[in-house]
Amino acid sequence: MITAPGGRTLDLANLRCVFTLQGWTTSQWGSAVFKIYNLSDDTANAIQAGEFSSIQLIAGYQNNSGILFDGKIRYSSRSLENKTDQVVTIQAVDSHDAKVYATINQTLGKGYDAARVDAALMQTFEPYGVTRGMTAKMPDTKYPRSKAMFGRSTVYQDLLAKQCRFLWQFINGQYVSIFEDASLDDVIVLNGRTGLLGVTTQTIGGGAVIRCLINPTIQWQSLVQVELQSAATGYFIVNSINCQGDTMGDDWYMDLNCTAHNDLVDKPAQDSSKN
Missing domain, CATH: 2.40.450 (PUA domain-like fold)
Structure with missing residues:
Protein backbone atom coordinates (compact mmCIF):
# COMPACT_ATOMS: atom_id res chain seq x y z
CA MET A 1 0.00 0.00 0.00
CA SER A 95 12.20 6.64 9.45
CA HIS A 96 14.65 8.32 7.09
CA ASP A 97 13.89 11.92 8.07
CA ALA A 98 14.14 11.26 11.82
CA LYS A 99 17.49 9.57 11.30
CA VAL A 100 18.91 12.34 9.12
CA TYR A 101 17.27 15.55 10.27
CA ALA A 102 16.28 15.23 13.94
CA THR A 103 18.45 17.47 16.13
CA ILE A 104 18.41 18.46 19.78
CA ASN A 105 19.30 21.75 21.46
CA GLN A 106 18.43 21.36 25.12
CA THR A 107 20.00 21.51 28.56
CA LEU A 108 18.77 19.24 31.35
CA GLY A 109 19.22 20.53 34.88
CA LYS A 110 21.08 18.69 37.61
CA GLY A 111 19.26 15.68 38.96
CA TYR A 112 18.28 14.43 35.53
CA ASP A 113 18.33 10.70 34.80
CA ALA A 114 18.62 8.54 31.68
CA ALA A 115 14.84 8.40 31.22
CA ARG A 116 14.73 12.19 30.88
CA VAL A 117 17.44 12.11 28.24
CA ASP A 118 15.55 9.39 26.38
CA ALA A 119 12.31 11.37 26.57
CA ALA A 120 13.99 14.56 25.34
CA LEU A 121 15.44 12.72 22.35
CA MET A 122 12.10 11.08 21.61
CA GLN A 123 10.50 14.52 21.39
CA THR A 124 12.87 15.41 18.55
CA PHE A 125 11.87 12.30 16.57
CA GLU A 126 8.12 12.88 16.87
CA PRO A 127 7.89 15.75 14.33
CA TYR A 128 9.15 13.25 11.72
CA GLY A 129 6.33 10.81 12.39
CA VAL A 130 8.15 8.48 14.78
CA THR A 131 6.16 7.04 17.70
CA ARG A 132 7.39 5.23 20.79
CA GLY A 133 7.38 1.45 20.81
CA MET A 134 8.94 -1.09 23.17
CA THR A 135 11.31 0.75 25.51
CA ALA A 136 14.08 -0.48 27.79
CA LYS A 137 13.71 0.53 31.44
CA MET A 138 16.36 3.13 32.13
CA PRO A 139 18.57 3.08 35.26
CA ASP A 140 17.47 5.32 38.13
CA THR A 141 20.84 7.04 38.62
CA LYS A 142 20.51 10.81 39.18
CA TYR A 143 23.30 12.95 37.81
CA PRO A 144 24.59 15.87 39.93
CA ARG A 145 25.47 18.19 37.06
CA SER A 146 23.41 19.58 34.19
CA LYS A 147 23.70 18.09 30.69
CA ALA A 148 23.80 20.16 27.49
CA MET A 149 22.89 18.48 24.21
CA PHE A 150 23.37 20.15 20.84
CA GLY A 151 23.55 18.21 17.58
CA ARG A 152 22.09 15.23 15.79
CA SER A 153 19.67 13.32 18.01
CA THR A 154 20.74 9.86 16.86
CA VAL A 155 24.30 10.57 17.99
CA TYR A 156 23.07 11.30 21.52
CA GLN A 157 20.80 8.26 21.36
CA ASP A 158 23.84 6.10 20.54
CA LEU A 159 25.74 7.58 23.48
CA LEU A 160 22.82 6.95 25.84
CA ALA A 161 22.48 3.38 24.62
CA LYS A 162 26.18 2.72 25.20
CA GLN A 163 26.04 4.28 28.65
CA CYS A 164 22.95 2.30 29.73
CA ARG A 165 23.77 -0.90 27.82
CA PHE A 166 20.72 -1.08 25.62
CA LEU A 167 20.11 -1.46 21.88
CA TRP A 168 17.81 0.84 19.93
CA GLN A 169 16.36 1.06 16.46
CA PHE A 170 13.74 2.64 14.24
CA ILE A 171 11.38 -0.11 13.11
CA ASN A 172 8.33 0.62 10.97
CA GLY A 173 8.13 4.19 12.19
CA GLN A 174 8.64 3.38 15.87
CA TYR A 175 11.55 4.06 18.19
CA VAL A 176 12.24 0.81 20.05
CA SER A 177 14.91 -0.16 22.58
CA ILE A 178 15.83 -3.25 24.56
CA PHE A 179 18.66 -4.19 26.93
CA GLU A 180 21.75 -5.84 25.47
CA ASP A 181 21.44 -9.65 25.40
CA ALA A 182 17.71 -9.39 26.17
CA SER A 183 14.99 -10.77 23.92
CA LEU A 184 11.26 -10.59 23.42
CA ASP A 185 9.29 -12.79 25.80
CA ASP A 186 7.86 -15.48 23.52
CA VAL A 187 10.01 -18.24 22.08
CA ILE A 188 9.25 -18.95 18.41
CA VAL A 189 9.90 -22.54 17.36
CA LEU A 190 11.41 -23.07 13.91
CA ASN A 191 11.58 -26.53 12.38
CA GLY A 192 10.56 -28.27 9.18
CA ARG A 193 6.88 -28.03 10.14
CA THR A 194 6.91 -24.35 11.09
CA GLY A 195 8.77 -22.80 8.16
CA LEU A 196 12.47 -23.57 8.65
CA LEU A 197 14.18 -23.79 5.25
CA GLY A 198 17.45 -25.43 4.28
CA VAL A 199 20.41 -25.91 6.56
CA THR A 200 21.06 -23.52 9.45
CA THR A 201 24.55 -22.04 9.11
CA GLN A 202 26.36 -21.57 12.40
CA THR A 203 28.80 -18.65 12.57
CA ILE A 204 31.85 -17.75 14.64
CA GLY A 205 30.93 -17.20 18.27
CA GLY A 206 27.99 -19.59 18.24
CA GLY A 207 25.65 -17.43 16.18
CA ALA A 208 23.67 -18.58 13.17
CA VAL A 209 22.15 -17.53 9.88
CA ILE A 210 18.68 -19.04 9.68
CA ARG A 211 16.37 -19.08 6.66
CA CYS A 212 12.63 -19.53 7.15
CA LEU A 213 9.35 -18.69 5.46
CA ILE A 214 8.20 -15.12 6.01
CA ASN A 215 6.71 -14.91 9.48
CA PRO A 216 5.77 -11.43 10.76
CA THR A 217 5.79 -12.78 14.32
CA ILE A 218 9.60 -12.87 14.08
CA GLN A 219 10.93 -9.42 14.89
CA TRP A 220 14.15 -7.69 15.87
CA GLN A 221 15.37 -9.29 19.13
CA SER A 222 12.91 -12.18 18.87
CA LEU A 223 14.00 -15.41 20.53
CA VAL A 224 13.87 -18.44 18.24
CA GLN A 225 14.30 -22.11 19.08
CA VAL A 226 15.77 -24.03 16.15
CA GLU A 227 16.06 -27.73 15.59
CA LEU A 228 19.60 -28.15 14.32
CA GLN A 229 20.89 -30.83 11.96
CA SER A 230 22.10 -33.04 14.79
CA ALA A 231 18.58 -33.05 16.28
CA ALA A 232 19.91 -30.80 19.02
CA THR A 233 18.04 -27.57 19.86
CA GLY A 234 19.62 -24.14 19.69
CA TYR A 235 18.29 -20.85 21.04
CA PHE A 236 19.11 -17.65 19.14
CA ILE A 237 18.33 -13.93 19.38
CA VAL A 238 17.47 -12.29 16.05
CA ASN A 239 19.79 -9.32 15.46
CA SER A 240 18.70 -8.47 11.93
CA ILE A 241 16.22 -9.66 9.33
CA ASN A 242 16.43 -9.66 5.54
CA CYS A 243 13.36 -10.59 3.50
CA GLN A 244 12.87 -11.66 -0.10
CA GLY A 245 9.40 -12.06 -1.58
CA ASP A 246 7.40 -12.32 -4.78
CA THR A 247 3.63 -12.14 -4.40
CA MET A 248 3.16 -14.22 -7.55
CA GLY A 249 6.35 -16.30 -7.45
CA ASP A 250 8.28 -18.78 -5.33
CA ASP A 251 10.47 -16.45 -3.24
CA TRP A 252 8.96 -15.97 0.21
CA TYR A 253 11.59 -16.17 2.93
CA MET A 254 13.46 -14.44 5.73
CA ASP A 255 17.16 -14.66 6.49
CA LEU A 256 17.73 -14.19 10.22
CA ASN A 257 21.16 -13.13 11.46
CA CYS A 258 21.33 -14.32 15.05
CA THR A 259 23.51 -14.59 18.12
CA ALA A 260 23.45 -17.62 20.40
CA HIS A 261 21.40 -17.57 23.58
CA ASN A 262 21.84 -20.94 25.25
CA ASP A 263 20.99 -20.27 28.89
CA LEU A 264 17.25 -20.96 28.56
CA VAL A 265 15.80 -23.84 30.50
CA ASP A 266 12.18 -23.35 31.53
CA LYS A 267 11.01 -20.57 29.25
CA PRO A 268 7.71 -21.52 27.49
CA ALA A 269 7.82 -21.81 23.73
CA GLN A 270 5.41 -20.35 21.19
CA ASP A 271 5.03 -22.73 18.25
CA SER A 272 4.53 -20.57 15.13
CA SER A 273 2.67 -23.43 13.44
CA LYS A 274 -0.32 -22.63 15.67
CA ASN A 275 -0.63 -19.00 14.54
Missing part, protein backbone atom coordinates in the same frame (compact mmCIF):
# COMPACT_ATOMS: atom_id res chain seq x y z
CA ILE A 2 1.29 3.45 -0.88
CA THR A 3 0.15 6.67 0.77
CA ALA A 4 0.10 10.29 -0.36
CA PRO A 5 0.93 13.17 2.04
CA GLY A 6 -2.75 14.08 2.28
CA GLY A 7 -3.71 10.58 3.39
CA ARG A 8 -4.90 9.18 0.05
CA THR A 9 -3.94 5.50 -0.19
CA LEU A 10 -3.60 3.02 -3.03
CA ASP A 11 -3.85 -0.73 -2.38
CA LEU A 12 -1.52 -2.74 -4.65
CA ALA A 13 -2.41 -6.14 -3.20
CA ASN A 14 -3.73 -7.54 -6.48
CA LEU A 15 -0.60 -6.72 -8.46
CA ARG A 16 2.65 -8.62 -8.64
CA CYS A 17 5.22 -7.16 -6.25
CA VAL A 18 8.78 -8.39 -5.85
CA PHE A 19 10.43 -7.01 -2.74
CA THR A 20 13.73 -7.08 -0.88
CA LEU A 21 13.93 -5.81 2.69
CA GLN A 22 17.39 -5.03 4.00
CA GLY A 23 17.80 -5.99 7.62
CA TRP A 24 17.60 -3.98 10.79
CA THR A 25 20.83 -3.61 12.71
CA THR A 26 21.50 -1.48 15.76
CA SER A 27 21.28 2.26 15.04
CA GLN A 28 20.79 1.68 11.32
CA TRP A 29 17.61 2.14 9.35
CA GLY A 30 15.80 -0.55 7.45
CA SER A 31 15.54 -0.13 3.67
CA ALA A 32 13.47 -1.79 0.99
CA VAL A 33 13.25 -2.13 -2.78
CA PHE A 34 9.91 -2.91 -4.41
CA LYS A 35 9.32 -3.84 -8.04
CA ILE A 36 5.63 -3.41 -8.88
CA TYR A 37 4.39 -4.83 -12.17
CA ASN A 38 1.92 -3.44 -14.69
CA LEU A 39 0.56 -0.42 -12.90
CA SER A 40 -1.71 1.85 -14.87
CA ASP A 41 0.04 4.72 -16.62
CA ASP A 42 -1.72 7.23 -14.38
CA THR A 43 -0.55 5.49 -11.18
CA ALA A 44 3.00 4.94 -12.45
CA ASN A 45 3.25 8.59 -13.46
CA ALA A 46 1.88 9.72 -10.08
CA ILE A 47 4.50 7.69 -8.21
CA GLN A 48 7.31 9.09 -10.35
CA ALA A 49 5.98 12.60 -9.88
CA GLY A 50 6.31 12.20 -6.11
CA GLU A 51 2.60 12.26 -5.34
CA PHE A 52 2.98 9.31 -2.96
CA SER A 53 5.33 9.67 0.01
CA SER A 54 5.31 6.35 1.88
CA ILE A 55 4.91 2.62 1.32
CA GLN A 56 3.80 -0.13 3.65
CA LEU A 57 4.15 -3.89 3.19
CA ILE A 58 1.78 -6.22 5.04
CA ALA A 59 2.54 -9.89 4.44
CA GLY A 60 2.40 -13.35 5.95
CA TYR A 61 -0.32 -15.97 5.88
CA GLN A 62 -4.07 -16.02 6.41
CA ASN A 63 -3.90 -16.37 10.18
CA ASN A 64 -0.53 -14.69 10.68
CA SER A 65 0.06 -11.48 8.76
CA GLY A 66 1.60 -8.24 9.86
CA ILE A 67 3.64 -5.20 8.87
CA LEU A 68 7.03 -6.15 7.48
CA PHE A 69 8.01 -2.65 6.36
CA ASP A 70 6.73 0.91 6.68
CA GLY A 71 8.91 3.64 5.25
CA LYS A 72 9.34 6.75 3.16
CA ILE A 73 9.71 6.58 -0.61
CA ARG A 74 13.10 7.98 -1.54
CA TYR A 75 13.40 7.08 -5.23
CA SER A 76 11.36 5.55 -8.05
CA SER A 77 11.99 4.57 -11.65
CA ARG A 78 10.07 2.98 -14.51
CA SER A 79 11.32 0.34 -16.94
CA LEU A 80 10.23 -2.38 -19.35
CA GLU A 81 10.98 -5.99 -18.42
CA ASN A 82 10.73 -9.02 -20.74
CA LYS A 83 9.40 -6.78 -23.52
CA THR A 84 5.89 -6.90 -22.07
CA ASP A 85 5.92 -6.09 -18.35
CA GLN A 86 6.06 -2.49 -17.19
CA VAL A 87 7.85 -2.26 -13.84
CA VAL A 88 7.94 0.60 -11.33
CA THR A 89 10.85 0.25 -8.90
CA ILE A 90 10.55 2.00 -5.55
CA GLN A 91 13.37 2.42 -3.03
CA ALA A 92 12.21 3.29 0.48
CA VAL A 93 13.78 3.88 3.90
CA ASP A 94 12.32 3.40 7.39
Whole structure:
Protein backbone atom coordinates (compact mmCIF):
# COMPACT_ATOMS: atom_id res chain seq x y z
CA MET A 1 0.00 0.00 0.00
CA ILE A 2 1.29 3.45 -0.88
CA THR A 3 0.15 6.67 0.77
CA ALA A 4 0.10 10.29 -0.36
CA PRO A 5 0.93 13.17 2.04
CA GLY A 6 -2.75 14.08 2.28
CA GLY A 7 -3.71 10.58 3.39
CA ARG A 8 -4.90 9.18 0.05
CA THR A 9 -3.94 5.50 -0.19
CA LEU A 10 -3.60 3.02 -3.03
CA ASP A 11 -3.85 -0.73 -2.38
CA LEU A 12 -1.52 -2.74 -4.65
CA ALA A 13 -2.41 -6.14 -3.20
CA ASN A 14 -3.73 -7.54 -6.48
CA LEU A 15 -0.60 -6.72 -8.46
CA ARG A 16 2.65 -8.62 -8.64
CA CYS A 17 5.22 -7.16 -6.25
CA VAL A 18 8.78 -8.39 -5.85
CA PHE A 19 10.43 -7.01 -2.74
CA THR A 20 13.73 -7.08 -0.88
CA LEU A 21 13.93 -5.81 2.69
CA GLN A 22 17.39 -5.03 4.00
CA GLY A 23 17.80 -5.99 7.62
CA TRP A 24 17.60 -3.98 10.79
CA THR A 25 20.83 -3.61 12.71
CA THR A 26 21.50 -1.48 15.76
CA SER A 27 21.28 2.26 15.04
CA GLN A 28 20.79 1.68 11.32
CA TRP A 29 17.61 2.14 9.35
CA GLY A 30 15.80 -0.55 7.45
CA SER A 31 15.54 -0.13 3.67
CA ALA A 32 13.47 -1.79 0.99
CA VAL A 33 13.25 -2.13 -2.78
CA PHE A 34 9.91 -2.91 -4.41
CA LYS A 35 9.32 -3.84 -8.04
CA ILE A 36 5.63 -3.41 -8.88
CA TYR A 37 4.39 -4.83 -12.17
CA ASN A 38 1.92 -3.44 -14.69
CA LEU A 39 0.56 -0.42 -12.90
CA SER A 40 -1.71 1.85 -14.87
CA ASP A 41 0.04 4.72 -16.62
CA ASP A 42 -1.72 7.23 -14.38
CA THR A 43 -0.55 5.49 -11.18
CA ALA A 44 3.00 4.94 -12.45
CA ASN A 45 3.25 8.59 -13.46
CA ALA A 46 1.88 9.72 -10.08
CA ILE A 47 4.50 7.69 -8.21
CA GLN A 48 7.31 9.09 -10.35
CA ALA A 49 5.98 12.60 -9.88
CA GLY A 50 6.31 12.20 -6.11
CA GLU A 51 2.60 12.26 -5.34
CA PHE A 52 2.98 9.31 -2.96
CA SER A 53 5.33 9.67 0.01
CA SER A 54 5.31 6.35 1.88
CA ILE A 55 4.91 2.62 1.32
CA GLN A 56 3.80 -0.13 3.65
CA LEU A 57 4.15 -3.89 3.19
CA ILE A 58 1.78 -6.22 5.04
CA ALA A 59 2.54 -9.89 4.44
CA GLY A 60 2.40 -13.35 5.95
CA TYR A 61 -0.32 -15.97 5.88
CA GLN A 62 -4.07 -16.02 6.41
CA ASN A 63 -3.90 -16.37 10.18
CA ASN A 64 -0.53 -14.69 10.68
CA SER A 65 0.06 -11.48 8.76
CA GLY A 66 1.60 -8.24 9.86
CA ILE A 67 3.64 -5.20 8.87
CA LEU A 68 7.03 -6.15 7.48
CA PHE A 69 8.01 -2.65 6.36
CA ASP A 70 6.73 0.91 6.68
CA GLY A 71 8.91 3.64 5.25
CA LYS A 72 9.34 6.75 3.16
CA ILE A 73 9.71 6.58 -0.61
CA ARG A 74 13.10 7.98 -1.54
CA TYR A 75 13.40 7.08 -5.23
CA SER A 76 11.36 5.55 -8.05
CA SER A 77 11.99 4.57 -11.65
CA ARG A 78 10.07 2.98 -14.51
CA SER A 79 11.32 0.34 -16.94
CA LEU A 80 10.23 -2.38 -19.35
CA GLU A 81 10.98 -5.99 -18.42
CA ASN A 82 10.73 -9.02 -20.74
CA LYS A 83 9.40 -6.78 -23.52
CA THR A 84 5.89 -6.90 -22.07
CA ASP A 85 5.92 -6.09 -18.35
CA GLN A 86 6.06 -2.49 -17.19
CA VAL A 87 7.85 -2.26 -13.84
CA VAL A 88 7.94 0.60 -11.33
CA THR A 89 10.85 0.25 -8.90
CA ILE A 90 10.55 2.00 -5.55
CA GLN A 91 13.37 2.42 -3.03
CA ALA A 92 12.21 3.29 0.48
CA VAL A 93 13.78 3.88 3.90
CA ASP A 94 12.32 3.40 7.39
CA SER A 95 12.20 6.64 9.45
CA HIS A 96 14.65 8.32 7.09
CA ASP A 97 13.89 11.92 8.07
CA ALA A 98 14.14 11.26 11.82
CA LYS A 99 17.49 9.57 11.30
CA VAL A 100 18.91 12.34 9.12
CA TYR A 101 17.27 15.55 10.27
CA ALA A 102 16.28 15.23 13.94
CA THR A 103 18.45 17.47 16.13
CA ILE A 104 18.41 18.46 19.78
CA ASN A 105 19.30 21.75 21.46
CA GLN A 106 18.43 21.36 25.12
CA THR A 107 20.00 21.51 28.56
CA LEU A 108 18.77 19.24 31.35
CA GLY A 109 19.22 20.53 34.88
CA LYS A 110 21.08 18.69 37.61
CA GLY A 111 19.26 15.68 38.96
CA TYR A 112 18.28 14.43 35.53
CA ASP A 113 18.33 10.70 34.80
CA ALA A 114 18.62 8.54 31.68
CA ALA A 115 14.84 8.40 31.22
CA ARG A 116 14.73 12.19 30.88
CA VAL A 117 17.44 12.11 28.24
CA ASP A 118 15.55 9.39 26.38
CA ALA A 119 12.31 11.37 26.57
CA ALA A 120 13.99 14.56 25.34
CA LEU A 121 15.44 12.72 22.35
CA MET A 122 12.10 11.08 21.61
CA GLN A 123 10.50 14.52 21.39
CA THR A 124 12.87 15.41 18.55
CA PHE A 125 11.87 12.30 16.57
CA GLU A 126 8.12 12.88 16.87
CA PRO A 127 7.89 15.75 14.33
CA TYR A 128 9.15 13.25 11.72
CA GLY A 129 6.33 10.81 12.39
CA VAL A 130 8.15 8.48 14.78
CA THR A 131 6.16 7.04 17.70
CA ARG A 132 7.39 5.23 20.79
CA GLY A 133 7.38 1.45 20.81
CA MET A 134 8.94 -1.09 23.17
CA THR A 135 11.31 0.75 25.51
CA ALA A 136 14.08 -0.48 27.79
CA LYS A 137 13.71 0.53 31.44
CA MET A 138 16.36 3.13 32.13
CA PRO A 139 18.57 3.08 35.26
CA ASP A 140 17.47 5.32 38.13
CA THR A 141 20.84 7.04 38.62
CA LYS A 142 20.51 10.81 39.18
CA TYR A 143 23.30 12.95 37.81
CA PRO A 144 24.59 15.87 39.93
CA ARG A 145 25.47 18.19 37.06
CA SER A 146 23.41 19.58 34.19
CA LYS A 147 23.70 18.09 30.69
CA ALA A 148 23.80 20.16 27.49
CA MET A 149 22.89 18.48 24.21
CA PHE A 150 23.37 20.15 20.84
CA GLY A 151 23.55 18.21 17.58
CA ARG A 152 22.09 15.23 15.79
CA SER A 153 19.67 13.32 18.01
CA THR A 154 20.74 9.86 16.86
CA VAL A 155 24.30 10.57 17.99
CA TYR A 156 23.07 11.30 21.52
CA GLN A 157 20.80 8.26 21.36
CA ASP A 158 23.84 6.10 20.54
CA LEU A 159 25.74 7.58 23.48
CA LEU A 160 22.82 6.95 25.84
CA ALA A 161 22.48 3.38 24.62
CA LYS A 162 26.18 2.72 25.20
CA GLN A 163 26.04 4.28 28.65
CA CYS A 164 22.95 2.30 29.73
CA ARG A 165 23.77 -0.90 27.82
CA PHE A 166 20.72 -1.08 25.62
CA LEU A 167 20.11 -1.46 21.88
CA TRP A 168 17.81 0.84 19.93
CA GLN A 169 16.36 1.06 16.46
CA PHE A 170 13.74 2.64 14.24
CA ILE A 171 11.38 -0.11 13.11
CA ASN A 172 8.33 0.62 10.97
CA GLY A 173 8.13 4.19 12.19
CA GLN A 174 8.64 3.38 15.87
CA TYR A 175 11.55 4.06 18.19
CA VAL A 176 12.24 0.81 20.05
CA SER A 177 14.91 -0.16 22.58
CA ILE A 178 15.83 -3.25 24.56
CA PHE A 179 18.66 -4.19 26.93
CA GLU A 180 21.75 -5.84 25.47
CA ASP A 181 21.44 -9.65 25.40
CA ALA A 182 17.71 -9.39 26.17
CA SER A 183 14.99 -10.77 23.92
CA LEU A 184 11.26 -10.59 23.42
CA ASP A 185 9.29 -12.79 25.80
CA ASP A 186 7.86 -15.48 23.52
CA VAL A 187 10.01 -18.24 22.08
CA ILE A 188 9.25 -18.95 18.41
CA VAL A 189 9.90 -22.54 17.36
CA LEU A 190 11.41 -23.07 13.91
CA ASN A 191 11.58 -26.53 12.38
CA GLY A 192 10.56 -28.27 9.18
CA ARG A 193 6.88 -28.03 10.14
CA THR A 194 6.91 -24.35 11.09
CA GLY A 195 8.77 -22.80 8.16
CA LEU A 196 12.47 -23.57 8.65
CA LEU A 197 14.18 -23.79 5.25
CA GLY A 198 17.45 -25.43 4.28
CA VAL A 199 20.41 -25.91 6.56
CA THR A 200 21.06 -23.52 9.45
CA THR A 201 24.55 -22.04 9.11
CA GLN A 202 26.36 -21.57 12.40
CA THR A 203 28.80 -18.65 12.57
CA ILE A 204 31.85 -17.75 14.64
CA GLY A 205 30.93 -17.20 18.27
CA GLY A 206 27.99 -19.59 18.24
CA GLY A 207 25.65 -17.43 16.18
CA ALA A 208 23.67 -18.58 13.17
CA VAL A 209 22.15 -17.53 9.88
CA ILE A 210 18.68 -19.04 9.68
CA ARG A 211 16.37 -19.08 6.66
CA CYS A 212 12.63 -19.53 7.15
CA LEU A 213 9.35 -18.69 5.46
CA ILE A 214 8.20 -15.12 6.01
CA ASN A 215 6.71 -14.91 9.48
CA PRO A 216 5.77 -11.43 10.76
CA THR A 217 5.79 -12.78 14.32
CA ILE A 218 9.60 -12.87 14.08
CA GLN A 219 10.93 -9.42 14.89
CA TRP A 220 14.15 -7.69 15.87
CA GLN A 221 15.37 -9.29 19.13
CA SER A 222 12.91 -12.18 18.87
CA LEU A 223 14.00 -15.41 20.53
CA VAL A 224 13.87 -18.44 18.24
CA GLN A 225 14.30 -22.11 19.08
CA VAL A 226 15.77 -24.03 16.15
CA GLU A 227 16.06 -27.73 15.59
CA LEU A 228 19.60 -28.15 14.32
CA GLN A 229 20.89 -30.83 11.96
CA SER A 230 22.10 -33.04 14.79
CA ALA A 231 18.58 -33.05 16.28
CA ALA A 232 19.91 -30.80 19.02
CA THR A 233 18.04 -27.57 19.86
CA GLY A 234 19.62 -24.14 19.69
CA TYR A 235 18.29 -20.85 21.04
CA PHE A 236 19.11 -17.65 19.14
CA ILE A 237 18.33 -13.93 19.38
CA VAL A 238 17.47 -12.29 16.05
CA ASN A 239 19.79 -9.32 15.46
CA SER A 240 18.70 -8.47 11.93
CA ILE A 241 16.22 -9.66 9.33
CA ASN A 242 16.43 -9.66 5.54
CA CYS A 243 13.36 -10.59 3.50
CA GLN A 244 12.87 -11.66 -0.10
CA GLY A 245 9.40 -12.06 -1.58
CA ASP A 246 7.40 -12.32 -4.78
CA THR A 247 3.63 -12.14 -4.40
CA MET A 248 3.16 -14.22 -7.55
CA GLY A 249 6.35 -16.30 -7.45
CA ASP A 250 8.28 -18.78 -5.33
CA ASP A 251 10.47 -16.45 -3.24
CA TRP A 252 8.96 -15.97 0.21
CA TYR A 253 11.59 -16.17 2.93
CA MET A 254 13.46 -14.44 5.73
CA ASP A 255 17.16 -14.66 6.49
CA LEU A 256 17.73 -14.19 10.22
CA ASN A 257 21.16 -13.13 11.46
CA CYS A 258 21.33 -14.32 15.05
CA THR A 259 23.51 -14.59 18.12
CA ALA A 260 23.45 -17.62 20.40
CA HIS A 261 21.40 -17.57 23.58
CA ASN A 262 21.84 -20.94 25.25
CA ASP A 263 20.99 -20.27 28.89
CA LEU A 264 17.25 -20.96 28.56
CA VAL A 265 15.80 -23.84 30.50
CA ASP A 266 12.18 -23.35 31.53
CA LYS A 267 11.01 -20.57 29.25
CA PRO A 268 7.71 -21.52 27.49
CA ALA A 269 7.82 -21.81 23.73
CA GLN A 270 5.41 -20.35 21.19
CA ASP A 271 5.03 -22.73 18.25
CA SER A 272 4.53 -20.57 15.13
CA SER A 273 2.67 -23.43 13.44
CA LYS A 274 -0.32 -22.63 15.67
CA ASN A 275 -0.63 -19.00 14.54
